[in-house]
Amino acid sequence: MSESILVVNAGSSSIKFQLFNVCSADKLERRLKGQIEGIGVHPRFVAAEEGQPKIEEKWRAAEVGNVPAALDKLVTFLRAKLGTLPTAVGHRVVHGGPDYGEPTIVDDAVLKRLEAFSPLAPLHQPNNLAPIRAVRETQPNLVQVACFDTAFHRGHPDLADRYALPETLYAEGVRRYGFHGLSYEYIASRLPDVAAEIAGGRVVVAHLGSGASMCAMSAGKSVECTLGFTALDGLPMGTRPGQLDPGVVLYLMSEKGMGAEEIQRFLYNECGLKGLSGISNDVRELLASSSPRAKFALEYFAYRIGLYAGMLAAAMGGIDGFVFTAGVGENAPAIRDAVARRLTWLGLDFDHTANKSGGARISQKGSRLACYVIPTDEELMIARHTLRVLRTHGSAALEEKLA
Structure with a gap:
């Protein structure tokens, strides 16, 4: 059978x-x-x-x-x-x-x-x-x-996974975990075939969808990730805020009278691109909108991706490649273009024609930073x-x- x-x-x-x-x-x-x-x-x-x-x-x-x-x-x-x-x-x-x-x-x-x-x-x-x-x-x-x-x-290593909190909390499991690992693992398995020149090097992968994060990979192994203890950290997402000063949570409690469950619902469902735009958490709708708030939300999204690219490059001591993946990363050339403008200082010479036509490699030949679009496949993983x-x-x- x-x-x-x-x-x-x-x-x-x-x-x-x-x-x-x-x-x-x-x-x-x-x-x-x-x-x-x-x-x-x-x-x-x-x-x-x-x-x-x-x-x-x-x-x-x-x-x-x-x-x-x-x-x-x-x-x-x-x-x-x-x-x-x-x-x-x-x-x-x-x-x-x-x-x-x-x-x-x-x-x-x-x-x-x-x-x-x-x-x-x-x-x-x-x-x-x-x-x-x-x-x-x-x-x-x-x-x-x-x-x-x-x-x-x-x-x-512990340097990447620890918070500056007492040891007792770490022993209880309060630490950085990182997410979207099945997607990143699949991309790591594809790099030797699709982008052999960077497969053994220092690569930042941006998993951009309704949930979004970025991962620094050295020789195909995870070194650092923008997500931490929960799926609220790092990049702004469809309905989640991403990186947030913990003092904002204290403010919501003390000044707005919000309890733990109410704050949880708020942070997971009402923030991110939805909160910034006041329109939608769907990037397709925001790209089609003429609203200034929609445009700002997308610019903010690209800005934060650019910031984290620098942080992840620092974690690896440099960067050789950048990969877009997941729903937005694979299907939104305008978002890739907006992010690319923030990666030129890292050596990216962007290929706008390949980006619009759906090419796998979207950096120019000879670009110090190689840039690719690689579809993910978590189910196969x-x-x-x-x-x-x-x-x-x-x-x-x-x-x-x-x-």
Whole structure:
């Protein structure tokens, strides 16, 4: 019987999924991708298979009112499509905390420990764990592997990972973790093929999407990241402010009378590009808008990316390459252009024609700083990790772990 890996990336009202066949020599072939969106409101299933018509289905809100119900629909679909369940399921889990630096088979003890990190990523962690819990209840023998966005950054030295706080807090796990690690790990794996001249050098990767961060990589290893203890630090994002003086939080408490939950909702949902523009958190809408506030929000975004490029270059003692990736980084030439204007002092001779035409390399030949656009593929990275865990542990060890 052929093996397959299901990759799940769950949000509060959607489940994105991809199915990979395991071919000879453990090569992964993407067979199917899709999502269930509008969970609890207007549930809609969309899936696409290479060379086949798109599959679409809609349900009443009461039929798919939560993530577990949506997962049941997905399992039913996969059973009909494959004739069986996948060999294993790989999940994106945003926060591995201080305990998990490698992809991990999930049992009840692991799940309980991961739930404890939910306050550190309240928009993501509970939603990432919901389908894991649902599968354990309905298919307890199906192997599930948690793949962490924090894992790629675990090799940082203490100088990069510590806050200037008492040792007792560090011992409790209050430290810099960094995120978007699955994306950065994939880019690191692609550099030798796409940009061989910088693959072994000092590279800053900008993962720019609704969530945004930047990573300094030396010889393909993470050295520093703009995100820290939670997903609120660093760059401004769609609805999150990025770097913020802690005194602002104290001000919101003392002068505005806001409690912890209210501040959390505010910082995660009302700030960033949405707060600056007063219009939207969607870069596409802001680029299309003539509003001065929309233009300011995008200029601010580019300005902060430029600032952090300098910081990350300093962390590596120099810079050889700069890479744009993720939704905004891959698809918004105007944003890349605005950032590029702030990188000339680092040696970037920008190729405006290649930038507009969608070229992979968007710096001029001979530019001291090489600049690229490389599409990310977190799902493939998760599938690779899941398959590696299967092969490393073997069926006997997996059965013992599940028991």
